Amino acid sequence: MGHLSQQTLAIININIRSIKNRLGLSISTIFSVALVVGVLLCFLAMSKGFEKTLEGSGSEDVAVILRSGSMSELNSVITLEQARIIESGPGIRQWQGKPMISKESYIVVDAIKKSSNTPANIPLRGIDKMGEIIRENISIVKGKMFTPGTNEIVVGQALLNNFKGFGLNSQVKLGNATWEVVGIFSSPGTVFESELWADINVVQSFFKRSGIFQTIRVKMKKPADVKKLDEYSKNDPRLKLDTKSEKDFYLEQANASSDLIFYLGWPLSILMSIGSLAGAINTMYNSVVSRTREIITLRVIGFNATATFFGTIIESLFLTSIGATIGVSCAYLLFDGLTTSTLSGNFTQVVFSFKMTFKLFIKAIYLSLGIGIVGGLMPALRAARMPLVKINSF
Amino acid sequence: MTTENLITIKNLKKTHIKGKQALNIFHDLNMHIQTGNFIAIMGPSGSGKTTMLNMLGGIDKPTSGEIYFKEDRIDNLSENELTQFRAMHVGFIFQFYNLMPMLTAYNNVELPLLLTDLSKEDKIKKIKTALEIVNLSDRESHYPRELSGGQMQRVAIARAIVSNPDILLCDEPTGDLDRETANEILGVLKLLNEELNKTIIMVTHDPEAARYSKLTLHLDKGEFNQKELS
Numbered sequence: 001m002g003h004l005s006q007q008t009l010a011i012i013n014i015n016i017r018s019i020k021n022r023l024g025l026s027i028s029t030i031f032s033v034a035l036v037v038g039v040l041l042c043f044l045a046m047s048k049g050f051e052k053t054l055e056g057s058g059s060e061d062v063a064v065i066l067r068s069g070s071m072s073e074l075n076s077v078i079t080l081e082q083a084r085i086i087e088s089g090p091g092i093r094q095w096q097g098k099p100m101i102s103k104e105s106y107i108v109v110d111a112i113k114k115s116s117n118t119p120a121n122i123p124l125r126g127i128d129k130m131g132e133i134i135r136e137n138i139s140i141v142k143g144k145m146f147t148p149g150t151n152e153i154v155v156g157q158a159l160l161n162n163f164k165g166f167g168l169n170s171q172v173k174l175g176n177a178t179w180e181v182v183g184i185f186s187s188p189g190t191v192f193e194s195e196l197w198a199d200i201n202v203v204q205s206f207f208k209r210s211g212i213f214q215t216i217r218v219k220m221k222k223p224a225d226v227k228k229l230d231e232y233s234k235n236d237p238r239l240k241l242d243t244k245s246e247k248d249f250y251l252e253q254a255n256a257s258s259d260l261i262f263y264l265g266w267p268l269s270i271l272m273s274i275g276s277l278a279g280a281i282n283t284m285y286n287s288v289v290s291r292t293r294e295i296i297t298l299r300v301i302g303f304n305a306t307a308t309f310f311g312t313i314i315e316s317l318f319l320t321s322i323g324a325t326i327g328v329s330c331a332y333l334l335f336d337g338l339t340t341s342t343l344s345g346n347f348t349q350v351v352f353s354f355k356m357t358f359k360l361f362i363k364a365i366y367l368s369l370g371i372g373i374v375g376g377l378m379p380a381l382r383a384a385r386m387p388l389v390k391i392n393s394f
Numbered sequence: 395m396t397t398e399n400l401i402t403i404k405n406l407k408k409t410h411i412k413g414k415q416a417l418n419i420f421h422d423l424n425m426h427i428q429t430g431n432f433i434a435i436m437g438p439s440g441s442g443k444t445t446m447l448n449m450l451g452g453i454d455k456p457t458s459g460e461i462y463f464k465e466d467r468i469d470n471l472s473e474n475e476l477t478q479f480r481a482m483h484v485g486f487i488f489q490f491y492n493l494m495p496m497l498t499a500y501n502n503v504e505l506p507l508l509l510t511d512l513s514k515e516d517k518i519k520k521i522k523t524a525l526e527i528v529n530l531s532d533r534e535s536h537y538p539r540e541l542s543g544g545q546m547q548r549v550a551i552a553r554a555i556v557s558n559p560d561i562l563l564c565d566e567p568t569g570d571l572d573r574e575t576a577n578e579i580l581g582v583l584k585l586l587n588e589e590l591n592k593t594i595i596m597v598t599h600d601p602e603a604a605r606y607s608k609l610t611l612h613l614d615k616g617e618f619n620q621k622e623l624s
Contacts, residue, residue, distance in 0.1 A: 003511075006508050006509075007508060007509065010505065010508045013497075014494055014497065017496040017497075018495075018496050293492060294492075294494055294495075297488075297492040297494075298494075298505070299477070300451075300453060300480065300486055301481065301486060301505060301506055301509075301553070302477055302478070302480045302482075302506060302509045303477075303481075303505075303508075303509065304474060304477045305473070388453045388454075389448055389453055391453065391486075391488065391492070392444045392448070392488075392565055
């Protein structure tokens with residue numbers, strides 16, 4: 001007997017060449033699978049891009065200190081006295097004889113999104129010279145760094161691209177003060193690019209935060225020293241502070257937000273998949289019913305039921321694969337690298353890029369193959385079990 | 395030419411169950427079909443002609459009794475074994491041709507050979523020969539929609555004989571054709587029987603068609619006309 005593969009190939013050939021007889025249904029199945037794959041990839045790429053941006057923002061040897069229990073920089077308060085106690089902590093790297101500690105304020109201000117022309121919260125971070133030194137991957141790409149003691153600001157590249165009115169030399173009203181944009185800084189793929197930076201003292205003064213900081217960043221000698229500083233902080237009753245590495249801090253924020261996107265994306269895709277599945281089943285049943293005569297004839301002349309079964313399953317996979325290819329291609333062309341912004345754990349906008357990865361494509365293709373197999377299963381069983389005595393009914 | 399028993403039927407019983415009623419199609423039927431015979435089975439609708447053809451071809455099974463193909467019993471074979479049996483020993487010709495509309499005449503004829511381990515060259519040779527026998531060599535690249543009814547039935551005959559089966563089972567092979575074309579097709583069947591010694595069993599309503607056979611069996615109420623049994 002000829003090989004099963006030879007029989008299956010013959011049946012696939014017949015099935016696929018007869019698709020044109022069911023063009024409308026086949027196209028609707030392809031389209032629905034493309035849509036499911038596209039939507040899923042869009043969510044996953046959004047989640048991945050957001051995650052990458054926040055993950056890329058943190059260093060392992062930089063400790064972030066917040067008030068105990070604060071989930072974000074926004075609702076943290078650290079006093080000057082506490083900051084001074086931290087300066088005496090263990091494992092802190094020195095720079096020109098000074099501990100590398102950046103006391104920072106974090107203020108939410110309004111800006112207009114270019115994409116939707118609607119207002120959104122963006123962060124204004126007050127830092128001093130040490131804040132710039134601790135962040136090693138920052139570079140001024142246009143203009144200059146702000147001058148301490150002035151109302152100059154520098155703007156993150158991603159923020160500039162996504163929000164109105166922050167061009168170099170622009171005058172910007174933030175709070176009750178007018179600021180001048182004197183520089184654009186870049187820190188590729190990090191959350192800092194979604195921020196405005198200004199001198200800490202000026203920010204504290206304009207926003208009435210004198211003597212109060214939201215966060216302290218400390219450059220440690222080595223990553224393990226972050227834990228020592230945490231223990232030091234916990235052992236001092238005057239310091240009710242949480243200390244974690246900057247990497248862990250952003251990782252936690254990334255997980256919370258990207259999980260939200262992720263868990264919204266999958267259920268939505270699964271719901272859409274059910275609709276798509278119904279389309280695939282309908283198409284494949286129609287395919288089997290419209291080819292009843294051919295299927296039974298092949299079975300009667302000696303093609304076996306297994307080949308008939310696989311022939312139908314593979315036809316279903318063929319249709320869903322076309323849908324997946326279209327969905328993946330469209331998602332890649334439309335969304336890969338697309339920059340957008342969303343609310344972060346700090347209740348401010350984080351600008352990030354959709355990130356399509358090979359792993360995401362594989363996930364989307366698995367989903368489409370799942371639709372193909374499940375959609376083709378029952379029709380394939382029906383094809384394989386058709387009673388041969390019906391051959392005389394045609 | 396050999397005239398051994400190709401098919402032997404012993405105490406065959408076939409009952410159709412419809413609702414609560416059992417309808418006996420055959421009851422205790424015995425017969426032999428010899429190699430090289432050309433048998434026409436006639437009879438009124440519902441007499442069991444097609445059921446008989448289906449059982450001989452391994453498409454249907456008897457309720458009880460035994461069917462032997464040469465020395466081998468086939469009524470108790472599994473579905474897979476019956477599939478193999480049909481592929482190796484039986485060629486089928488249907489009233490409405492049952493060609494694959496999306497395949498050319500050549501590819502339709504090729505189908506049974508996909509079930510064999512023949513080399514590509516041997517397959518091509520056999521397909522060409524089968525198409526030559528039915529006088530359709532010049533139509534091998536035509537699709538069924540481009541062929542007349544008679545030509546389609548010739549393709550179906552070529553498909554039935556291409557793998558050199560022991561027996562051809564024809565269910566109303568001329569039922570969809572006009573008289574002239576029907577005679578051409580019957581001529582081809584007669585040629586296959588006389589020149590190639592193909593055993594043919596043909597179910598027909600048409601007495602004209604039956605005249606091409608060597609033996610006509612009338613089936614009524616589950617029994618053949620005993621006088622005409624071989």
